[in-house]
Structure formats: C-alpha cells, structure tokens
Amino acid sequence: MNPTRRQFLATSALATSSLAIGSARAATEGPGEPLKVALVGCGGRGKGALKDFTDAAAILGCRVEVTALADAFPEQSQQAGSQFKVPPERQFAGYSAYQQAIATDCDYVILATPPIFRPVHFAAAVEAGKHCFIEKPVAVDPVGARAIAATGELASQKGLAVVAGTQRRHQHAYRVNQARVDAGAIGEIRGGVVQWNGRVPWTKPRREGWSDAEYLTRNWVNFIEMSGDHIVEQHIHNIDVAIWFLGRLPVSAIGFGGRARRPSGNQFDFFSVDFDFGDAVHIHSQCRQIAGTYGRVGEAFTGAHGSCFGGGKLSGKEVDIAPVAKDTDSAMVQEHVDLIRSVLDGKPLNEARQVADSTLAAIMGRISAYTGELVRWVDLAEREDSPHYDLRVAVDPLDFEKGTVKFPGEEPPVPGEA
Numbered sequence: 389m390n391p392t393r394r395q396f397l398a399t400s401a402l403a404t405s406s407l408a409i410g411s412a413r414a415a416t417e418g419p420g421e422p423l424k425v426a427l428v429g430c431g432g433r434g435k436g437a438l439k440d441f442t443d444a445a446a447i448l449g450c451r452v453e454v455t456a457l458a459d460a461f462p463e464q465s466q467q468a469g470s471q472f473k474v475p476p477e478r479q480f481a482g483y484s485a486y487q488q489a490i491a492t493d494c495d496y497v498i499l500a501t502p503p504i505f506r507p508v509h510f511a512a513a514v515e516a517g518k519h520c521f522i523e524k525p526v527a528v529d530p531v532g533a534r535a536i537a538a539t540g541e542l543a544s545q546k547g548l549a550v551v552a553g554t555q556r557r558h559q560h561a562y563r564v565n566q567a568r569v570d571a572g573a574i575g576e577i578r579g580g581v582v583q584w585n586g587r588v589p590w591t592k593p594r595r596e597g598w599s600d601a602e603y604l605t606r607n608w609v610n611f612i613e614m615s616g617d618h619i620v621e622q623h624i625h626n627i628d629v630a631i632w633f634l635g636r637l638p639v640s641a642i643g644f645g646g647r648a649r650r651p652s653g654n655q656f657d658f659f660s661v662d663f664d665f666g667d668a669v670h671i672h673s674q675c676r677q678i679a680g681t682y683g684r685v686g687e688a689f690t691g692a693h694g695s696c697f698g699g700g701k702l703s704g705k706e707v708d709i710a711p712v713a714k715d716t717d718s719a720m721v722q723e724h725v726d727l728i729r730s731v732l733d734g735k736p737l738n739e740a741r742q743v744a745d746s747t748l749a750a751i752m753g754r755i756s757a758y759t760g761e762l763v764r765w766v767d768l769a770e771r772e773d774s775p776h777y778d779l780r781v782a783v784d785p786l787d788f789e790k791g792t793v794k795f796p797g798e799e800p801p802v803p804g805e806a
C-alpha cells in the first residue's frame with residue numbers, strides 16, 4: 389500500500405528517502421491531504437506567520453488545515469479563530485494552552501509567543517514529533533539558548549524540520565550577496581557595522597486588575613525577562629547576518645548602553661557593542677529604540693578589496709556563484725516554503741543551532757552592556773564555572789503556568805553594579 393503524505397508526515401521521525409519521494413509527488417499532484425498546522429501565540433507575528441505558512445503551502449500546491457490556535461489570552465485565540473475560520477473547540481487559552489495545541493493532530497507547529505517561552509514550547513513540540521517554525525529570538529538567557537540547541541539536536545535525531553524566523557537567511561538578495569562574499573567577491577571581511585536604530589515598538593501601560601504575570605505578558609516587549617531586551621529581540625536579525633557572512637561566531641563582546649526615555653519596563657534604550665570575531669576582525673553592533681532619532685537598519689561589511697551592504701550594494705570583483713533560487717519575493721513566505729519543501733523532500737532543514745547561536749551572541753552583547761564587563765563566548769557556551777554560564781533572567785517561564793510569577797521591577801541594570 390502506498391503511504392499517504394499524511395502518514396509520511398506522521399512518521400517523519402523515521403523518514404526514508406523512498407517515502408520522502410512519494411510524499412513530494414503527492415504534494416504536487418493535487419489537493420491531497422492538507423498540511424496540518426497549529427499556532428502558539430496568536431499575536432501580530434503569529435497570525436502573520438500562519439498566513440505566510442498558508443501562502444507557502446499554496447506555492448507548493450498544498451492545502452492547509454489549522455488544527456489549533458493557542459494563546460495566553462482568550463480574546464487573542466478567538467480573534468485568530470475568526471480570521472482563520474477555526475472553530476471554538478480548537479481555540480485554546482491560558483499559559484498551558486500550548487500543550488493542548490501541540491497535542492492536536494498537527495504536523496507543524498508555529499511558535500510565536502514572547503521569546504521567554506520558546507525553549508519550553510519548542511521542547512514540547514519536538515517531544516511530540518512536530519516540525520517547527522520558531523520565531524526569533526529563541527531565548528532570553530544563556531540557559532535558554534543552550535536548551536534550544538539541545539532540543540534542535542533531538543529534532544535532528546527525530547528527522548524533524550526546524551526553521552527560524554530570522555528572515556534574511558531566506559531572503560534572495562541576502563543569499564546572493566552572502567554567496568558572492570563567500571566566493572571572495574570582497575575578499576576576507578575585515579570589519580563592519582550592524583544596526584537596528586528605530587523606536588520603541590509599543591508599550592502597554594499597566595491596567596488596574598492585571599496581575600504581574602498579565603502585565604509582563606501584555607507589555608512583554610519592554611521587559612528583559614520576556615524579550616531579552618531589544619538587542620536580542622530585534623537586533624538579532626542583523627547580528628545573525630554578521631555571523632552568517634563571516635561564517636564564524638564572535639569570540640567576545642564589550643558593550644555599553646543605557647536608558648533615556650523608555651516609558652515602561654526595565655530595558656535599555658540603546659546599546660553599542662564591539663563584537664570581536666577573532667583575527668582582528670571587529671563588528672560594531674549598534675541598536676537604539678528612541679523615537680525622533682536617526683533611524684537605520686542594516687549591515688555593512690568591509691572586505692580586503694571591496695564592501696557589501698547586507699542584501700544591498702556590493703562593490704568588489706566578479707565571482708561565479710551557483711544560481712540562488714527563490715519562490716517568492718517575500719522572505720517571510722520563503723521561510724515557510726523552505727520549511728515545508730524540506731519536509732516533503734525528506735531532507736528536513738534544521739536551523740535550531742544557528743538561531744540559538746545568534747540569540748546567544750546577542751545575549752552576550754547585552755550582558756557585556758549591562759555589566760560593563762568583557763564577556764567571552766566560552767563563558768556562555770562552554771565554561772560551566774563562568775558566572776554567566778548559568779545566568780537566567782529573574783522570571784522562569786514555568787512560573788506563568790504555576791501562577792508563581794514574581795515581578796522583576798522596572799529598574800534597568802546599572803553597569804558596574806549589575
């Protein structure tokens with residue numbers, strides 16, 4: 389009996405190449421069985437990612453069935469339910485709702501909550517044998533980042549696909565430039581700058597009756613414990629590009645930053661970090677969230693005989709690169725095309741380690757700015773006797789499920805004292 393595509397997905401942990409070929413055919417030959425997906429975190433990005441997943445499936449000739457929507461707050465899963473036509477019995481609410489969503493008959497799970505929850509939710513999804521799309525960043529502290537890498541290993545062993553929402557690694561113009569840089573178009577990268585200078589995305593002032601947990605969750609983008617601070621939450625995109633283009637991880641970071649005008653939460657408004665990539669190569673990382681100041685988002689690299697702006701202008705020599713394919717102009721849809729195709733082809737992509745490393749690099753920059761110390765990669769990734777190795781933020785993700793969250797306060801760290 390020929391396996392259906394659905395059976396293939398369910399047994400992808402043991403995928404064989406013959407099953408994989410069969411499934412890819414089924415996916416392109418007709419409507420067939422739908423791709424079954426659950427969403428955890430029904431906010432702006434979660435709903436966007438679900439739409440991207442649906443668009444990607446259409447590009448690949450597949451239908452989508454949403455098996456579950458989970459959110460901490462019922463109005464969020466209900467609103468997403470209306471938007472995606474998911475009946476109330478498959479809308480789940482509460483801090484344990486992710487478990488109910490993951491337990492439905494889905495093959496894919498999209499994880500798009502605030503980053504603090506990602507390590508716990510990702511572990512649950514992989515444990516249940518689901519392919520995952522994990523929004524960036526994937527952790528807020530070194531313990532969480534290492535947990536993501538470990539769960540990623542488990543996903544590999546189970547034959548599961550994991551794609552991260554860092555976007556640029558799936559964006560055609562970036563992929564072309566990275567290939568050209570890799571082929572020597574600008575020579576060895578000697579240094580560069582990566583930037584995300586903008587404004588505070590939003591704030592949610594505390595309302596009467598909100599518990600500490602609810603306030604932290606609703607105003608998550610302003611709390612270190614929930615977001616990792618904006619160097620991690622937002623600027624990870626650009627730090628990730630530096631790591632990708634250089635092809636190696638930073639060795640250490642020395643940074644500074646501070647708080648100027650942020651109306652709530654305990655984060656910094658700006659960071660300036662020197663990432664030392666070894667061999668005298670330094671990348672300046674700069675991020676700022678202050679309205680009314682000069683905005684710039686991007687990456688610039690100087691090479692031995694040329695220069696390159698992320699996915700923009702490259703000045704250097706002509707090099708031959710293999711053609712870089714694209715299915716869509718949207719990097720956010722392309723991520724899902726690449727995820728789904730990798731599953732259908734029986735060659736699951738696994739970006740868990742890559743996004744865990746970029747998250748940890750951003751955390752390294754943050755710790756150096758908060759403390760005023762030089763922080764080394766080995767202190768976070770390898771040396772168990774380092775004071776930073778077991779660093780956890782003050783709120784544990786499981787406290788939200790247990791109802792034991794303690795408010796961390798709204799005072800930013802003080803360098804030299806933190």
Ligand SMILES: NC(=O)c1ccc[n+]([C@@H]2O[C@H](COP(=O)([O-])OP(=O)(O)OC[C@H]3O[C@@H](n4cnc5c(N)ncnc54)[C@H](O)[C@@H]3O)[C@@H](O)[C@H]2O)c1
Pocket residue numbers: 428429430431432433434458459460461464482483485486500501502503505523524525553554555605621788
């Ligand atoms: N790739 C990108 O370009 C991009 C863009 C925006 C956001 N993001 C990332 O996506 C994630 C979500 O961001 P957003 O902008 O959608 O935020 P959001 O506040 O709009 O949505 C987050 C949702 O998660 C829900 N939630 C919170 N805790 C939960 C829990 N424990 N279980 C279930 N649901 C929970 C919230 O109620 C909310 O509905 C973040 O990690 C963010 O950094 C990525």
